[in-house]
Amino acid sequence: MTAPTRPTYRFYTATSLDGFLADEHDSLDWLLSQPTGDQSILPMDDFMAGVGAIVTGRTTFDWVQSHADTVEGAWVFTQPTFLFTHRAPTQLPDGITQVSDSPAEHRTAIEEAAQGKDVWIVGGGDLAAEFARAGMLDELFVSIAPVTLGTGRPLLGGRFDLDLQEHGVNGALLEARYAVVGERDRPPRATMAP
Template sequence: MTRYRFFTATSLDGFLADEHDSLDWLLSQPTGQESILPFDDFIAEVGAIVTGRTTYDWVLEHGDSVEGAWVFTQPTFLFTHRPIAEPRSGITAVSGSPTEHRAAIEQAADGKDVWIVGGGDLAAEFARAGMLDEVFVSIAPVTLGAGRPLLGGRFALELREHGTNGALLEARYALVGERR
């Protein structure tokens, strides 16, 4: 069965990026060799990716590959309301609710997991649609005061596992549901 997972990082005060969409605060954090969910293990379970436009544009500008290239090989669904000048191979631009695209996303995942790369508002849309099973978050010892929220909405989560990775506190949560 396909799981929908939000694997991300946040500041201590709950922001994914600062008010300028910068991740400098995160990229300067020391990490260690230990993790409760090493990225290589996580990504091996991912069959499809879902991302929002701001995250997509940031990765294209700052990713660790050829300039302007999408860094992931899995089929990617880009939720956007703006046209894409030059669509990259493996990227499917979509708009609307997550449920409208569920069948296509799960077919692309081919029995593996779906990684909701970002952002927090998109992850919240998936949660409200009943399409978010797990939140794995690395919490950095820094506050930003403003920026892009971790998860836009009110949700109940259940802690499943926790640990550390260098300066980061890691936590794995199951989504219980939306809080009214």
């Protein structure tokens, strides 16, 4: 009997040209106004067909809930979802498991829920960085919008080396798929000469 293969952990997201997932008010208006085409290197439908479990942070969860076209209180995705938060929502939709602590502590449950398919880290950037630090982020797929925000929620909270695997254009968006190599070493602190 062979052991099941480990799922691929993927952060599939979009960013402004200056590296923000959302503006300072957690708005995505800057992204939703961008024209897209049908030339994506990884179409959303194809991506979702390979997703077995979802991971999200509280801010992303709240945004999706407030913008989803679903029955009130329902979660927009059908895959088992792990909500990383210390603030319990007033209503937890079916299919969502609230967790806290580090991603590594929930690895077994997440991978069992994925049933051999991929794990999608929906957001945000700080949560994706926690997964990367735990060795649980394999790929970053990012659509880059032709807009700068100046401030907001960073794409990936931390210092990581990435390896470009594929790139393309979809309407106004540049697309890039990166393998996550690992966390960058911090540079030595500069010291002042005596």
